[in-house]
Amino acid sequence: MDRVSTVTTPVVLVSPSPVHALPEVSRALGAEVFVKREDQTHAELGGGKARKLVPLLAEAAERRATHLLTIGAIGSNHVFATAHHGRQQGLGVWAALVPHLQSEAARHVAGQTCALEVELVPARHEPHAVWQAGVQFQRLKAQGARPFVIPPGGTSPRAVSGCAAAGRELLQQIDSGLIPRPDAIFCVLGSGGTAAGLWQALSERDWPIVLYAVRVYPSWLLGRAALALLSAGLSPRPRPAALKLVDDQLGGGYGTPTDAGRAAQALFRHDGLELDLTYTAKAAAALIESARGALAGRRLLFWHTAPGGRLSSSRDALPMPEPLERLWLHGG
Ligand SMILES: Cc1ncc(COP(=O)(O)O)c(C=O)c1O
Secondary structure, eight states: OOSOOOOOSOOOOOSSOOEEEOHHHHHHHTSOEEEEOGGGSOSSSOSHHHHHHHHHHHHHHHTTOSEEEEEEETTOHHHHHHHHHHHHTTOEEEEEEEOOOOOHHHHHHHHHHHTSSOEEEEOSSHHHHHHHHHHHHHHHHHTTOOEEEOOGGGOOHHHHHHHHHHHHHHHHHHHTTSSOOOSEEEEEESSSHHHHHHHHHHHTSOOOOEEEEEEOSOOTTOSHHHHHHHHTTSSOOSSOOEEEEEOTTOTTSTTOOOHHHHHHHHHHHTTTOOOOTTTHHHHHHHHHHHHTTTTTTOOEEEEOOSOOSGGGGOOOOOOOOHHHHHHHHHOO
C-alpha cells in the first residue's frame, strides 16, 4: 500500500485573519462596510475551507488516519483544499467528483486539483459518489489502511468548531477596537458549516448583530434547525444570536452566475477583493441589496470565504483526465 502515514504537522493558519474597512464599497453604498479576510487564512491555500480542515485533520490524526475520502463537484473548492492540506500532511486523498455547471473558474480549480497527487474518480450524481466512497472505504480497510471520511463541503459538527473559532476571532478584533461592531454580517450558506460556526460565536455574546446567511445551494433541508444542530454541542447557547436565511440570491441555481453577483464582483474589486460568482459574489449581492434597502445606514461586515493564498492565484493546473473531462462535458 502506498502513501501510508499518519498526520504529523497540523494545518497552520494565518490567525487572526485581517479585518478592515472597504472604502470604495462604503462610498458607493453610503454605508460603513467592513470585511473579515477569511480568504487570507493560509499562505498557500486559505479560505473558509482551511478553517474546517484544522479540526478535521486533527480528528484524522486522532484516529491515526492514512487516507482522506470525500466527495464534491468538479471544480469544488472543498475538494481542492482537502487535497492540498491532506497531501501536505502525507495523507492519501481520494475524491469522487460529480458534474457541475461549466465555467472557466471551476475548470481551473479542477485542473489544479488534478495537479496534486490525489485520486479523483468521476461519479454521475451525488448518490453515485456516496456509493463509490463506500466502496473505496471498504477497499482501503481491506488493505489495512485507515480511511477518514470528510463530508461534502467539509461540514461536520467538528469542522464547525473551526468556523466558530473564526467568529470568536472577529469578536476579539472588535473588542480590541480594530473595527467597530457591525449591525449585520453577510456570509455564504453552502453546506452550512461557515454560518453555523459564526452563528455559534455570535451567540456567545449578547450583541445585537444579525447574521445573514445567503443560500447558494438549493438545499431546503439546510435551514435554521439544521444550523442549530450543527453548532449544538460546541458550547451552551443561552440565547441564539439573530439569524436570517437569505433565499433570493440563488438565481438559476448552484453555480449559475447572477447579474447581481456580477455587479457585486465588479464593485468589491474596487477595494481589491476578488469574489467568485458561485459563492461569495452572491453573499456580497445580498449585502448590497440590504444596504440599499432594509439596512440603509447600518454598519455591515462581509465574511469573505473565497480561497486565497499562493495556490489560489497560481496557474499550475493539469488537463483533467479523460473520464473526468467526459463527465464534465457530457454529464457521464
Ligand atoms: C468560497 C466559498 N465560500 C463559502 C462556501 C460555503 O461554506 P459552507 O459550505 O460552510 O456553507 C464555500 C463552499 O464550498 C466556498 O467554496
